[in-house]
């Protein structure tokens with residue numbers, strides 16, 4: 001019997017393994033608490049920011065200027081949305 005990897009579908013946290021095959025999407029206790037408390041949006045913002053910054057570093061190292069400019073625009077949009085409080089309103093659009 002192989003190992004089935006359990007991963008939080010929300011934040012990607014490793015939730016250990018159990019008997020089985022492949023990967024299983026689930027929700028970790030931390031994310032479940034955030035969803036219940038309605039603070040998931042803040043977490044989403046941090047996740048987006050972290051992803052953009054990671055990609056900026058990668059694109060910057062590769063001197064991929066078009067990608068870098070694209071990411072800079074994404075970062076600007078995220079910052080504007082947060083500043084103006086549009087993050088919540090735009091959800092699902």
Ligand SMILES: [Zn+2]
Nearest residue numbers: 008011028031
């Ligand atoms: Zn999680």
